[in-house]
Amino acid sequence: MEDHRCQAPLITNESTTVHVLYPESNKVEILDDGRSIRDVIDSKIRECSSVGDPELFYVANLDSILERYLQWVTNLPRVKPFYAVKCNNTASAIRMLRALGTGFDCASKAEIQLALSLGATPDQIIYAHTTKPQSHIRYACTRGVDMMTFDSEDELLKISLCHAEAKLVIRIAVDDSKSLVRLSSKFGASLASAGRLLERAKELGLQVIGVSFHVGSGCTGAEAFKQAIADARRVFDIASSLGFQLRLLDIGGGFSEIGDFQQKFEKFSKVINASLDKLFPPDSGVEIIAEPGRYFVESAFTLAVNVTAKRTVVDDEDSSSDRTIMYYINDGVYGSLSCVIFDPAHCQLEPYLHRAVGSAEPRYQSVIWGPTCDCMDKVMERCWMPELHVGDFLLFDNMGAYSVSLFSNFNSFEKAHIFPVVAAKTWRALNLAHSFGNTC
Ligand SMILES: Cc1ncc(COP(=O)(O)O)c(C=O)c1O
Known part of the structure; x- marks a missing residue:
């Protein structure tokens, strides 16, 4: 996958240099062949998976x-x-x-x-x-x-x-x-x-x-x-x-x-x-x-994160209780999911698995943790989910508000890359080539 990180952090304008806080593609992807946002997400995930270095990213619609x-x-x-x-x-x-x-x-x-x-x-x-x-x-x-x-x-x-x-x-x-x-x-x-x-x-x-x-x-x-x-x-x-x-x-x-x-x-x-x-x-x-x-x-950004680790825990004191599967993902409350703690207007997250899930697949009691060493970094408290595997992608919709702008550098984890996408008819109608400075 092409690495845009070195191109994106600076925007210059005459004498000012501004640090854009998130790595972002210089180019807007134009959907001109019937592709949908979901197709873009699928292809980004395929790219990430093929290089064996699963990342995290937003698609900005x-x-x-x-x-x-x-x-x-x-x-x-x-x-x-x-x-x-x-x-x-x-x-x-x-x-x-x-x-x-x-x-x-x-x-x-x-x-x-x-x-x-x-x-x-x-x-x-x-x-x-x-x-x-x-x-x-x-x-x-x-x-x-x-x-x-x-x-x-x-x-x-x-x-x-x-x-x-x-x-x-x-x-x-x-x-x-x-x-x-x-x-x-x-x-x-x-x-x-x-x-x-x-x-x-x-x-x-x-x-x-x-x-x-x-x-x-x-x-x-x-x-x-x-x-x-x-x-x-x-x-x-x-x-x-x-x-x-x-x-x-x-x-x-x-x-x-x-x-x-x-x-x-x-x-x-x-x-x-x-x-x-x-x-x-x-x-x-x-x-x-x-x-x-x-x-x-708020509704323009979908976040794709990756399961990086998992652990099954059983309550030793209560053998009748279900096992719980703990998942660790590569974004959390110190990253772009800080809304869980700071944003009462958007603290109920509803992640879903990117891969297809059969209705007969069993659900397990699960907890989703962010990547840092802090136990405050909990993205989802006990929820019922199909079993996830390391490398699976989870998607979070409606992640545009108070997410990217609240990222902290705690534990120095990677920031999600942002891929902006627009329909071809919008690109032409608003003459966005003029605003974005790219034509492809
Ligand atoms: C001065 C001011 N204006 C506008 C906003 C944006 O508010 P909202 O995202 O709820 O529209 C805020 C949010 O904190 C604010 O402090």
Whole structure:
């Protein structure tokens, strides 16, 4: 198998050099002969197996990102998405979103560098972190990235020193009790403090252009958006009484479409649209943006991992109990499966065997471990599976969100390689050769 590792880690753009965190094929594989994603996975597994060095890899289905984008513009036509790069910083996903015309929510200097190097323009970036290192604010300033969030007086002071021309967005804390990952305990000014912060911004001569919030990741209740939009309206009114003319509302992230979230997006959209039309009607001139992460990439990535070892254990104290087969795979919670520990919105993994499994094959009580020396590195607690063999591949669907971007280097295990794939008609319709710079 061709080794792309030496080609992929750097993306260069004029004076900037950006480290892309995951090894990724420079080339997008174009499906132009009736091949499916499953065919691509099969052929990658065949390649891996034939060289006798089974690896781990993702196949990134860029058409899935397109589908989500089309669903977004159909359901939330007034809301421009600024993709949250933190969710998955894979170059091909960012290039695809760039080609579709989204903006980008960046949380650090490196994310800004990455978005710029992949073609985003500074006005398409919001630096959406309320506690920024001064050097990162200065970097944003030098690159013309002006839009950034704040939620405290200290942040205002830093911004006045490092980027006095910034266009500021006040982030407010909102009710996130309906979300699986709650963010408002860490970020966001209270409604009670918003007026004081806006006055302070005025004293410092800073420009405030809008309000943002995040209802929390994996939001389960559309009412959270309704209340948060009403809270934002109050801050717009406070700002107006202080002489500000705010013109931007950022409704954050929190959208998902897998598992329990299926069919929720349309329902959420109806609630959001009704609130926006009531409190921020089109003729108000307020631009509406959002910072979806999970929504765009979650279903686009399938992870293929390899069984590297197994061990059968029998409970010596209880001879009546079933034996348990322990499997060790080459990715785990310190790699791209950290969602098991860190992501309550996606902690129920459903791996399946790549090879065909007969319905009559017996199932055994099994445990799946990651590759590191730590016992925290457990991917699946007792589950019933057909017997696996060393060298078998397991597939995990819906692995695009908070997976590749959370990889740690613990025990220095190999990172999964990423193979981006797109349908030929999408490649042509979006003129992706221009965005990706390859034609095959
Ligand atoms: C400021 C901010 N914006 C956007 C996101 C993306 O959220 P999600 O992936 O739930 O859409 C996050 C996630 O942590 C965030 O902190």
